[in-house]
Amino acid sequence: MMALLVRDLAIATRSGGAAMLGVLFFLAVVAVIPFGIGPDLNLLGRIGPAILWIGALLASLLGLDRLFQADREDGSLDMLVMQDWFSLIFTVFVKSLAHWLATGLPLVLAAPLLGLLMNMGAAATGAVMLTLLVGTPAISFIGAVGAAVAVVLPRGGLLVSILILPLAIPILIFGVSAAYAAVTDPDPFWPPFMILSAIALFFAALGPVAAAAALKGASD
């Protein structure tokens, strides 16, 4: 399983450059916001955490369809699906983890730079980084379900985003509310953050099982 993790990471960082693409998309999405709503720094600072979260959500949905597609093209997906049930679930878990390390973690690391561009304070930037660190793995794990469902489709990329977006809305809601609660005074930070963590753990448990079931179903 370690080998699988290293292999997936190597593929993501080397040839296709899927990891860099996600970060660039994140950068592009956040960069067009000031053009759309005007360069008012106070306004940008106020809506900054929400913009960063939406950008990160879109960027992590972007690469999801490649999660199983590349393995299907070179035939290694059939080998993975032939394993017994528990190994397959664990394999999907490891692949989702590798996907998050390659595409989700760079988003978290890029957040401070974009926070600077959005005129956010240090506390707000830190809160966004912390919530993204917890929230983006949840997107990767639940996204694995969409990727597994759409793996048999030749052009399933857009469909994965459409299918997963409704399920990712709770992550966005609690991520943003926790990030805002950290900077605005009367709101407590911990309740939304705890719910966000609970969602992440729940999706980490549910996602691989459902994705494994979908892969099994699509293959036979």
Add this chain to the structure above:
Amino acid sequence: MSDTTISQGWFTSLANPTRFLALSGRLLPYLATAAVLSLLIGLFMSFAAPEDYQQGITVRIMFIHVPAAWLAMMCYSVMAIASIGTLVWRHPLADVAAKTALPIGAAFTFLSLLTGSLWGRPMWGTWWVWDARLTSVFVLFLMYLGLMALHKAMDDPARAARPAAVLTLVGFINIPIIKFSVDWWNTLHQPASVIRLDGPTIHPSMLYPLLVMALAYTLIFFTLHLMAMRNEILRRRVQTMRRQAAQAIGGGA
């Protein structure tokens, strides 16, 4: 049909598509008549019901809005049960049931959103608010559309069945969230007033028309669902026959 030789229970014999077609064909006229009758009675009772002292005549929107919202959730529950059938027993009829319920559920969800919006304008002064109940129903609508897009994208219904079933079951998380959203969050939408542990808080003069309308909607749903399932079974048979015919021509040439 080689599996007819195996001795089957009464319930599993229903799952045979041919028997299903025969039985549903006999059942449908009664179901449709009952649906139309209860709808007529329900509509009459809705208009005979007294006007609300606060809301005036707009309270009648409730008789269309509330049952539509209930049915939107019930339809998704039916799909979830059918999806379990697809995943556990791998029966094609379960997949047919889940697939054909999709557009009907989407229509009921849209109806509840639309009537809710029309009701919200005079009562709350706005067409739409992003409170928990409205947002979660909107998410339900998006999930219906996403699943429909998934079925559209797959050309082979047998391959689409299991992935779609998995996704339907994952999306079922949303149903309890819709139900309890008015209790968990402080919403503009009013809390539950009919299905409560301590009994309905709504006056009987409005409760009875509402229940009759709910019955009518349920009958309409099952009528439409049975009709759609029959169409889907026949459609799949036509497809298979066409494929076989094409193969026969290809083999003969």
